[in-house]
Amino acid sequence: MDRNHSRRDVLRSMTAATASLSAWPRMACAQQGIRHTLWVVDHIGPAHLIGNQVQTVLGAIGVLNLAFMAPLVTNPLADSITAQLSATPNFAPGDAVVFLVLNPARSVLPNSPTKPSVLGKSAYVPGAPSICEVYWERCFNDLEVAGALFHEAAHGMSQQGDDMHDYRSSGIGGPGVRVLAEQQQGVPKLPSYADLEFYAAAIRRRTTFVTSVP
Numbered sequence: 001m002d003r004n005h006s007r008r009d010v011l012r013s014m015t016a017a018t019a020s021l022s023a024w025p026r027m028a029c030a031q032q033g034i035r036h037t038l039w040v041v042d043h044i045g046p047a048h049l050i051g052n053q054v055q056t057v058l059g060a061i062g063v064l065n066l067a068f069m070a071p072l073v074t075n076p077l078a079d080s081i082t083a084q085l086s087a088t089p090n091f092a093p094g095d096a097v098v099f100l101v102l103n104p105a106r107s108v109l110p111n112s113p114t115k116p117s118v119l120g121k122s123a124y125v126p127g128a129p130s131i132c133e134v135y136w137e138r139c140f141n142d143l144e145v146a147g148a149l150f151h152e153a154a155h156g157m158s159q160q161g162d163d164m165h166d167y168r169s170s171g172i173g174g175p176g177v178r179v180l181a182e183q184q185q186g187v188p189k190l191p192s193y194a195d196l197e198f199y200a201a202a203i204r205r206r207t208t209f210v211t212s213v214p
């Protein structure tokens with residue numbers, strides 16, 4: 001084999017490798033075929049804020065779509081994902097429902113007592129619909145509300161408790177979750193790849209949810 005020939009071969013295999021790299025995202029997307037709506041049910045009532053909070057319900061939904069749902073589609077871990085405000089969620093398998101309630105005293109969960117600092121809580125039993133809520137008064141801004149909604153939706157879909165908080169992407173030193181880690185009140189975070197990965201896998205479980213206030 002002469003020198004030119006082998007260089008051509010190298011070039012050809014490099015071109016093939018590049019082509020398969022650029023084709024990968026679309027293939028992965030087509031294989032996944034995931035669609036999902038995170039339904040947010042506003043159960044706050046006349047929305048008061050108790051301190052220096054600056055969130056609005058529509059602002060939080062906007063951040064949820066921009067910072068959490070959109071990266072799931074562009075990565076691509078899913079085909080179609082949105083967060084939507086609705087009093088009557090049109091639930092389909094693979095969706096999630098989270099109630100926004102004022103505080104734990106207004107909980108819609110069967111057992112409401114909860115730790116003083118948590119931003120939300122979920123109740124789940126394998127084989128039964130999950131029920132999730134986020135405490136409006138405990139959040140500081142749109143990003144914190146969005147993160148809390150994403151966090152509880154993931155608990156509800158995965159039906160996992162504290163194990164979710166320690167999830168890590170596979171691989172050497174795989175990054176851990178940030179938004180799905182145990183939350184610190186007043187420290188809103190943007191999602192890590194591990195957050196998106198865990199959430200996409202949870203969608204595939206097609207867990208059912210309580211869709212109206214019990």
Ligand SMILES: [Zn+2]
Binds near residue numbers: 161165180
């Ligand atoms: Zn949690």
